[in-house]
Amino acid sequence: MTSTTQTTTTTAEELDALAQAAAAAAPVWRGADAATRASWLRAAADALDAHIDELVAIADDETRLGETRLRGEVARTTGQLRLFATVVEEGSYLELTVDDADPSATPPRPELRRTLTGVGPVAVFSASNFPFAFSVAGGDTASALAAGNPVIVKAHSGHPRLSERTAAIVAAALADAGAPEGSLALVEGREAGNALVQHPVIQAAGFTGSLGGGRALFDLATGRPDPIPFYGELGSLNPVVITAAAVATRGEALAQGLVGSFTLGVGQFCTKPGVVFVPEGAGFEELVAGFATGVGGGPLLTDRITEAFPSGIEHLEADPSVNVVAHGLPAEAGAAQPVVLSTDAASVAARPSTLLEECFGPVTLLVRYGSAEELQAALEVVPGSLTATLHSEPGDDVASVLALLERRAGRVLFAGWPTGVAVTWSQHHGGPWPATTSLHTSVGATAIRRFLRPVTYQDAPEALLPEVLRDPALSRLPHRRNGVLQLP
Amino acid sequence: MTSTTQTTTTTAEELDALAQAAAAAAPVWRGADAATRASWLRAAADALDAHIDELVAIADDETRLGETRLRGEVARTTGQLRLFATVVEEGSYLELTVDDADPSATPPRPELRRTLTGVGPVAVFSASNFPFAFSVAGGDTASALAAGNPVIVKAHSGHPRLSERTAAIVAAALADAGAPEGSLALVEGREAGNALVQHPVIQAAGFTGSLGGGRALFDLATGRPDPIPFYGELGSLNPVVITAAAVATRGEALAQGLVGSFTLGVGQFCTKPGVVFVPEGAGFEELVAGFATGVGGGPLLTDRITEAFPSGIEHLEADPSVNVVAHGLPAEAGAAQPVVLSTDAASVAARPSTLLEECFGPVTLLVRYGSAEELQAALEVVPGSLTATLHSEPGDDVASVLALLERRAGRVLFAGWPTGVAVTWSQHHGGPWPATTSLHTSVGATAIRRFLRPVTYQDAPEALLPEVLRDPALSRLPHRRNGVLQLP
Numbered sequence: 001m002t003s004t005t006q007t008t009t010t011t012a013e014e015l016d017a018l019a020q021a022a023a024a025a026a027p028v029w030r031g032a033d034a035a036t037r038a039s040w041l042r043a044a045a046d047a048l049d050a051h052i053d054e055l056v057a058i059a060d061d062e063t064r065l066g067e068t069r070l071r072g073e074v075a076r077t078t079g080q081l082r083l084f085a086t087v088v089e090e091g092s093y094l095e096l097t098v099d100d101a102d103p104s105a106t107p108p109r110p111e112l113r114r115t116l117t118g119v120g121p122v123a124v125f126s127a128s129n130f131p132f133a134f135s136v137a138g139g140d141t142a143s144a145l146a147a148g149n150p151v152i153v154k155a156h157s158g159h160p161r162l163s164e165r166t167a168a169i170v171a172a173a174l175a176d177a178g179a180p181e182g183s184l185a186l187v188e189g190r191e192a193g194n195a196l197v198q199h200p201v202i203q204a205a206g207f208t209g210s211l212g213g214g215r216a217l218f219d220l221a222t223g224r225p226d227p228i229p230f231y232g233e234l235g236s237l238n239p240v241v242i243t244a245a246a247v248a249t250r251g252e253a254l255a256q257g258l259v260g261s262f263t264l265g266v267g268q269f270c271t272k273p274g275v276v277f278v279p280e281g282a283g284f285e286e287l288v289a290g291f292a293t294g295v296g297g298g299p300l301l302t303d304r305i306t307e308a309f310p311s312g313i314e315h316l317e318a319d320p321s322v323n324v325v326a327h328g329l330p331a332e333a334g335a336a337q338p339v340v341l342s343t344d345a346a347s348v349a350a351r352p353s354t355l356l357e358e359c360f361g362p363v364t365l366l367v368r369y370g371s372a373e374e375l376q377a378a379l380e381v382v383p384g385s386l387t388a389t390l391h392s393e394p395g396d397d398v399a400s401v402l403a404l405l406e407r408r409a410g411r412v413l414f415a416g417w418p419t420g421v422a423v424t425w426s427q428h429h430g431g432p433w434p435a436t437t438s439l440h441t442s443v444g445a446t447a448i449r450r451f452l453r454p455v456t457y458q459d460a461p462e463a464l465l466p467e468v469l470r471d472p473a474l475s476r477l478p479h480r481r482n483g484v485l486q487l488p
Numbered sequence: 489m490t491s492t493t494q495t496t497t498t499t500a501e502e503l504d505a506l507a508q509a510a511a512a513a514a515p516v517w518r519g520a521d522a523a524t525r526a527s528w529l530r531a532a533a534d535a536l537d538a539h540i541d542e543l544v545a546i547a548d549d550e551t552r553l554g555e556t557r558l559r560g561e562v563a564r565t566t567g568q569l570r571l572f573a574t575v576v577e578e579g580s581y582l583e584l585t586v587d588d589a590d591p592s593a594t595p596p597r598p599e600l601r602r603t604l605t606g607v608g609p610v611a612v613f614s615a616s617n618f619p620f621a622f623s624v625a626g627g628d629t630a631s632a633l634a635a636g637n638p639v640i641v642k643a644h645s646g647h648p649r650l651s652e653r654t655a656a657i658v659a660a661a662l663a664d665a666g667a668p669e670g671s672l673a674l675v676e677g678r679e680a681g682n683a684l685v686q687h688p689v690i691q692a693a694g695f696t697g698s699l700g701g702g703r704a705l706f707d708l709a710t711g712r713p714d715p716i717p718f719y720g721e722l723g724s725l726n727p728v729v730i731t732a733a734a735v736a737t738r739g740e741a742l743a744q745g746l747v748g749s750f751t752l753g754v755g756q757f758c759t760k761p762g763v764v765f766v767p768e769g770a771g772f773e774e775l776v777a778g779f780a781t782g783v784g785g786g787p788l789l790t791d792r793i794t795e796a797f798p799s800g801i802e803h804l805e806a807d808p809s810v811n812v813v814a815h816g817l818p819a820e821a822g823a824a825q826p827v828v829l830s831t832d833a834a835s836v837a838a839r840p841s842t843l844l845e846e847c848f849g850p851v852t853l854l855v856r857y858g859s860a861e862e863l864q865a866a867l868e869v870v871p872g873s874l875t876a877t878l879h880s881e882p883g884d885d886v887a888s889v890l891a892l893l894e895r896r897a898g899r900v901l902f903a904g905w906p907t908g909v910a911v912t913w914s915q916h917h918g919g920p921w922p923a924t925t926s927l928h929t930s931v932g933a934t935a936i937r938r939f940l941r942p943v944t945y946q947d948a949p950e951a952l953l954p955e956v957l958r959d960p961a962l963s964r965l966p967h968r969r970n971g972v973l974q975l976p
């Protein structure tokens with residue numbers, strides 16, 4: 001089957017009504033105490049778990065990602081909601097900070113108490129490739145709700161029925177748990193998405209998708225009369241560097257791991273290793289070919305991705321330096337066949353815009369380097385990425401390569417492959433443009449900070465302070481007082 | 489004397505050379521350990537202190553702000569540099585976070601270690617009204633250097649000689665202390681400023697100035713092929729709300745305080761109370777008039793501000809609702825005479841774009857309100873501000889007013905006046921557009937976070953980790969491990 005054509009479009013009047021409902025819900029979310037807000041997040045997670053069979057069936061029908069992957073993705077999604085419930089309860093995210101008054105200072109210093117609070121209603125643009133974890137109830141939504149903000153999601157046209165059903169289930173669960181009307185809403189259609197990011201009620205936006213679509217929305221968000229932060233994840237090549245010593249020590253395992261990673265999810269992860277720097281003459285291409293010829297492809301997510309894949313390959317193959325290393329197993333009609341291409345570092349350095357364009361789907365480009373200088377010159381033109389991977393051995397001198405990779409990516413791996421993204425406190429899923437539009441992240445506990453703003457209270461009577469800034473609450477929460485961090 | 493006309497202009501070639509030097513210095517700043525980076529910041533502060541007589545003389549000549557104010561501002565500036573040295577040594581700003589590997593998880597979880605690191609060279613646009621504290625070596629520069637980034641400052645045309653001399657003194661002090669060449673540079677001229685924010689080497693920008701100038705630079709920064717964060721502070725009305733009970737209890741003190749605050753620094757602070765909501769019929773206008781008639785004005789900072797002041801007043805007075813409450817003492821030719829105007833809440837709600845435009849200089853607008861509803865309706869149209877002040881008494885029901893003020897400003901005061909900004913850990917100097925362009929702040933310890941980006945290391949051999957992420961360093965620094973905050 002082909003991807004469903006979207007038929008529903010949210011009108012401007014409908015969007016405005018949803019925005020006003022979100023605006024009305026915002027003070028309730030902001031004002032909800034930690035236990036309440038955490039209970040709402042857990043209610044959303046429980047409801048998704050309770051409807052997993054129904055949701056996975058719709059998702060598989062619309063995305064062709066398969067039941068195993070989709071069940072795992074629901075678990076990740078509910079895990080994210082529950083992680084953020086913990087983050088809210090733990091309280092560090094509030095960055096509570098108190099400076100006591102100092103009348104003896106010159107000039108005399110007032111009392112200052114600082115907390116973070118929700119920015120207001122957030123727009124979330126969902127992704128095609130993660131119909132649960134980066135969609136209606138995904139990481140952007142979970143972190144925005146956790147920060148105390150209602151959310152309006154722009155559904156992805158690749159899975160409209162799933163979006164509607166997920167939104168209905170989560171909205172009902174939130175209402176049953178006592179959250180206000182307007183906590184979570186859905187809009188559909190490209191124009192509604194453009195209007196959403198420009199709506200005066202919306203105070204921030206999260207986006208996962210293509211460079212073109214993301215840039216257009218970024219420009220709308222920053223071009224507003226009152227610009228808002230736009231947290232977009234727009235594309236990533238995820239460079240891998242393999243040293244000669246690593247090939248010599250564990251070439252076969254590396255080749256097998258690479259093939260598994262670039263074909264995982266039919267090559268449609270934003271952390272797919274798209275360009276792999278390999279030592280010339282170490283025989284790594286042959287090792288990769290050995291594994292790649294046995295690997296299967298599959299149907300891609302949408303018609304657009306299905307059409308773009310062969311033309312992306314053709315575009316690469318048109319470069320005189322590019323050779324085919326291997327094809328995977330022949331694919332059924334309309335499905336993508338894995339392919340490994342190769343070129344050399346000098347060509348990459350000379351023609352980065354041709355050779356370093358992200359191509360969604362099961363393809364990776366091996367880049368032979370003959371010297372450290374060649375490798376360095378090619379790495380310098382690799383655009384910002386979510387991840388960079390270095391496979392080296394203890395004897396290798398990798399200092400200068402590592403210094404470059406740290407500047408090019410937000411996560412640097414030294415084992416394994418980038419396609420798994422653990423959702424934890426220390427995860428970072430971001431990187432220099434075009435990986436993301438901002439310094440911060442859409443995965444892991446710190447995603448919450450994108451949807452918070454500071455407010456400092458000067459010389460406030462205790463009765464007028466937010467509860468979390470009064471001394472009794474401070475004694476139960478991590479905070480800084482007069483410059484010193486204090487734990488409960 | 490009038491403000492100096494700027495004669496020096498940095499050429500594109502000169503800017504490029506400075507940018508390349510900054511790019512070369514960036515890894516040294518990023519890599520410097522806490523003690524070293526702190527020593528560089530303190531060396532800069534010590535050098536400013538050592539040259540205070542010379543610098544204050546130049547500053548007074550160029551800005552007419554007076555020696556007392558300027559000496560105080562140098563102390564604030566060196567205090568900021570020393571505060572950031574402490575912030576660097578304390579180490580929380582790195583947000584060190586470790587999640588240990590969990591091979592039993594599904595899927596198995598790798599080890600992740602996260603730190604923040606400098607973004608790269610930062611552009612700083614200095615302000616006319618704080619020739620030290622928001623200029624060459626001001627808060628943006630101090631926080632950018634503290635984060636491990638070289639800085640290129642765009643000098644303000646209102647104090648070119650002071651900018652050059654400050655830059656020379658600080659650059660020499662940094663060099664003497666062992667910091668690399670390219671740590672701090674200066675560019676001059678509007679075109680150089682526009683080119684600076686678009687230069688590929690520059691990774692973030694800090695700005696303090698006008699809405700028009702800030703918006704233009706914001707658009708350049710976000711319009712780049714690779715957009716960068718632009719942290720601008722663009723203007724602020726700083727609303728004040730006074731209740732009838734407060735007037736009854738301490739009306740005279742409030743009137744005196746207000747007059748002192750709106751005329752402080754000849755009304756040229758970004759936190760000047762520009763609009764004051766006062767209860768109808770409580771006699772507060774008369775109290776203000778009593779103090780205002782005795783207060784003097786003075787020369788304004790630049791020719792542009794001098795010309796804009798009377799036309800801003802005329803613009804307000806042209807509104808039929810506006811009356812003159814009082815004039816201050818007559819001013820000398822070319823200087824500004826303080827003035828207090830008044831209007832009513834209904835007119836503000838009806839014509840916000842006329843009545844709520846920021847006017848730099850010693851003027852404030854009293855807005856009479858007859859009811860809570862009138863006050864609420866007028867507050868709803870007040871644009872985002874750096875501060876909001878509420879003078880009330882314990883019996884007042886201020887919940888809904890306070891809820892509005894918290895949404896409209898980043899600092900809410902309950903005593904005193906907004907024109908003092910303490911530089912501490914819990915300060916926040918920011919607010920919704922147009923107060924600032926971002927969620928974060930240019931004053932106080934958290935200003936550092938604007939110039940940092942996260943990097944997470946997955947399964948890194950200890951020898952390849954940054955020193956701060958290795959276990960021995962973690963035991964000496966605040967960090968989070970497996971979700972639990974830990975203090976040294």
